[in-house]
Amino acid sequence: MDFNDTAEEAEFRAEARDWLAENAERKTPGKVYKYKRGEPELIPAARAWEGEKFAGGFSGIALPKEYGGRGGTRLQQIIFGEEELNYLIPPPIFSISHGMAVPTMLTYATEEQKQRYVPATLKGDQIWCQLFSEPAGGSDLAGLRTRSVRDGDDWIINGQKIWTSGAHYADMAILVTRSDPDAPKHKGLTYFFLDMTSPGIEIRPIKQVSGYANFNEVFMTDLRIPDSQRLGDVGQGWQVAITTLMNERVSSGIRPAPDFEDIFQLARDTELEDGPAIADAAVREKLADWYIKAQGVKLLRARLMTALSRGERPGPENSISKLVSSFRRQEIAHFGMDLMDMSGAMMDPDKVPSRALYQQALLDSPGGRIAAGSDEILRNIISERVLGLPPDIRVDKELPFNQLPSGSE
């Protein structure tokens, strides 16, 4: 057992640190990146940051050099992710592009397509969005209804997606459609990629709890996609989507803000009736619980790194991290505001600690427990895939899709 870096890991970490120190501002407690989600300046700044990383050799760290990557390892990618989080960098505008679109393209696209899209994405020139969820269901992804019909060398797409993060600034998209409604639900799906400027796409932003609109409704009306942009076989869309989602789970570096260090600092800075909040027994109990969870998740990442370095495939155990972290973020947000007492109600960044980080997290954190596998879906995954408990009794697996009950909408 060894929680220190190996010589090679340490060398890479030092290189990453040096580069980051030169190219970004180090994070200090309470300080946040200059642009928030929803601010128009954020997107160009995020693209520029990806471009810098690309130039510095830190984009697509684990990807082959021929596609613009560094040709390094997954482990190095995790190390860089850890180090990057110590700096003030843009929120993860590129996580879908890098974590989902690129791995899926590398697995299913043609050589010419890989050459064309992957380096452009790593450079920050192309942002991708994920057209998966629909009004009829997000957890139940295979219940999607957007139709694809073959027409010569093209497919014609009609339907509606929803909750599509970043559709309004994305250049490209990955899309799952239903090509055969007579087949059982998992067997009639087909997967594509497309240019978001194609005719027939209409994007309507949806305002979120937090007030700004990062996700959207996307309507597709007689949208044409060339068959050459199909990923995987006709009817194989479910398998391709699984590839996409498995990569989602591994994309590392989730660190919720505020997290333990923030609330620990806040507790030391806050005066209560009988002295600093940190001296209050109830506060200390909570802090201790969050510490063991934050530390536990960090250590589980060490376990993941060990598995990767042995060439093992990360398994469903890694569902723990997102589940535990997104819930902790919501709890810490609530508790931090409680420490602020009446003043905690204020959202004005100039009036409350950490530029209203807690207040923002209050409004933003519910989404983290729903997106990318809800708390409940992740518990299903753990209980079925890790513990081997029986799946839910399913009424929808064998019937043709168009004969399934759908509830009222």
Add this chain to the structure above:
Amino acid sequence: MNFDFSEEQFLLRDQAKKFLGDRSSPDVVRAVLEDDDKSYDETLWREMAELGWTGTTIPEEYGGAGMSGEDLCVIAEELGRSLAPTPFSSSVYLATEALLMAGNEDQKQEYLPALAAGEKIGCLAVSEGVGVANAASVKMRAGDGTVDGTKVPVADGDIADFAIVPARTGSGDDLSLFIVDLNGSGVSRKAVETVDPTRSHAEISFENAAAEPLGAPGDGWSIVQRVFDRAAILMAFEQVGGAQACLEMATDYAKNRFAFGRAIGSFQAIKHKLADIYIATELARANAYYGAWALTTDAPDLSIAAAAARVAASEAYNLAARENIQTHGGMGFTWEFDCHLYYRRAKLLSLALGGERRWKDRLISQLEARNSTGEE
């Protein structure tokens, strides 16, 4: 980075698991539970000593195996899983560690070989009754080579050959440690009932009992605290082992027990409960692994690692033990079924060394201390 035990440690674990599966079966544990005159399983204890477990971290020159703290963690996890009814934690995690840390050469020569061989059983007697068992709570007095006072409850105090006790010296607040022969004159002891009769406890009264100093005068509490830190990590492994056993037991039952025409493990209320136990156990395991590493390398953040492992493991085991009963329904509430063995042990272990509240407080104090010295 290597978040795992070594090949040899995996072998040790397999050996321990196999041995304990056989020799510390539920029947063996139950025999201690149900027989008021039986404090521990002597055969199991003797065989563990023959395997060299009692001397795991004792250097070879004192008759031990000279292995690492990590190796002891591997054994501890299996002891916890099998609920081994022996004085292992008192003798090995506490008495042996205290002697290794503070004993002079003569004391090491005298005690360590006997501890390694399992011929002597040691214990650490801190608590003096109701209330937080901290330095301020110690009333026991040390005179000229003697101690006076009462310790209760003392884990394995009824069977131990000697006890290590903190007592007040002089007129000040200084606490020093002493070794007391429990078979000597001036010592009387009687067993006390606890929630977990598979681990025996005693009340020990000392009246002018002969005592020899251990460690420097006045260092008593700081040695106890350091011993507690190290023991917290070892005990966290026992707790993780116990939590894992509960999780496996509950999962197994949930797959095989049918209600409403289906396995109860297909109901989400049960599935999600078990997923939560799994999560708590894995977080505890991760913290314990880090503790094992800190123990072996004597890392500067050992006390932080120890407190984190302790808190996470206490929470996980209590959760797992409690919800294991729930998953078993009425069956889980019977004396006949083994669920309660874990339920009892989980609570006992989370009180030994001091309760969860205290360790949470200590965790935050240690983090504050680290922060104010600017260390990372």
